[in-house]
Amino acid sequence: MAITVRDLIRLPHLRFTVVAGEAGLDNEVSWVHTSDLPEPWKWHGAGELLLTNTVGLPAEEAEQVQFVERLSECDASGLGIGLGLSGPSLLAGARRRADELALPLLTVPLSTPFTAIVRAVADANSREESRQLWRVSRLYELLRTSAAAGSSGQELFRKLGEELGVRLSVVDPATGHSLFGEGECRYAAELAAGYGTHGNTLPAMLTLRPPHAEPGAVAAVAVAMPGEHPTALVVEFTDGQLPSMVLLHHVAVGGALELARLMESQERMRRLGSNTLTRLLDRRIDSHAAQLQLAELGLDLAKCVLIAASAAGDGTAAHRRLAAARVPHALLHRDHTVYFLLPATALDTAVAAEIWPSPGGGTARLGVSDRITSPSRVADAAQEARWALAVASASGQRAANYGDESMTLPPRTPAEARVLVSRILAPLIRHDAGHSTDYVATLQTFLRTDRSWRDAAAELHIHRQTLGYRLRKIEQLTGRGVTRTDHIAQWWLALRARDLLAGQPGDR
Missing domain, CATH: 3.30.450 (Beta-Lactamase)
Structure with missing residues (x-):
């Protein structure tokens, strides 16, 4: 057992006087720390006795009270104050607070060098x-x-x-x-x-x-x-x-x-997962070998989904969090997207834990495939996950599952989206590219504002007459106007397809 404050004050040659905090005299003193800095608790260890001259004490009573409180918070064994210098005296408020916190306050006469106290503690301990x-x-x-x-x-x-x-x-x-x-x-x-x-x-x-x-x-x-x-x-x-x-x-x-050691084990599993997922996506591994490697990772494809995430970095931080949460997984960073293979039952846990940080801060968008069921379906699942990610990005959702209600309206696949854009929007896209016009954005704004001439013109920063001219030109180029219901529906689907292919958030 280390020497206590009570033991120290019983050493006659040290000539301590207890002025407050007697309830803490049985505090053990592991070491003696001397400082005249204004915030010594920042460098003070638990169980240490602080020795300071009065020049190190603040003059105001409230600040002296805070000084005592901070020392108590760092579990100091006590405070010894050297007398005889021209610093402020210890005020009544600080002594009362020391009594409340059971922090011994001792005075040390000028004739007792601090080194004698340090030596006494070192010898005793x-x-x-x-x-x-x-x-x-x-x-x-x-x-x-x-x-x-x-x-x-x-x-x-x-x-x-x-x-x-x-x-x-x-x-x-x-x-x-x-x-x-x-x-x-x-x-x-x-x-x-x-x-x-x-x-x-x-x-x-x-x-x-x-x-x-x-x-x-x-x-x-x-x-x-x-x-x-x-x-x-x-x-x-x-x-x-x-x-x-x-x-x-x-x-x-x-x-x-x-x-x-644990991190090295997790890194080995990360490399194994990345290699296995790469070979599955590229169809360069036979079913038996894939099953063996996935079993080592704790994965059963019959129960797994593939997630595409617009995550920041290469997914290393997400891997550490998944490993800490004990979620079996394989991870791959490819083409600015991070793919995660994991059990479908673990998806809610992973999302709730905010495993994936977004490139812009906050949480990332996620696209989730259907159940994979077999190694041969992993590449198809990656396409499903990417498409679901595009839906999530375009609609502003946190996550989208392939086959959800949000994906039931056309376009349902990237191929359908490209057909819609080519068939309906291509004339406007070509004209905008060749003549520096902005007809696609004009149409998108007009529909988003529920065909309000006033609101659309204000958002585009143009006159209503200019908006009218653009809408007539759009009809001339495409054969579709903005009054017939069937034309409006075609515009809406084509613009949705364009946003999905670009992976851009939309407001429609």
């Missing part, structure tokens, strides 16, 4: 080092035996947490989502806010307070884990006692090794 070494050895033995037994991820960190008497979670600090598929961390909002405050980096330790908690209340800390991607080890107290930072950093390092 040297006996604790052997016990800490045993606990570190125990942690690494637990890591070794768990790996040998096949325990990994969530199960491994559950065992490590039980060893330390805490609850451990490994999460993405930007989102607060567990990397082991446990959902969102209970302190996701606080973690993301702290991560952003530090410039999207994690400090060595970040204190996490639950919403609406009293100042000074601490329920968890986030410890930065080493690795290529920012990762936080969230440590939630279960018995009110935070393990030493030495132990937590050892857990973070050992856990990072396990996480790297």
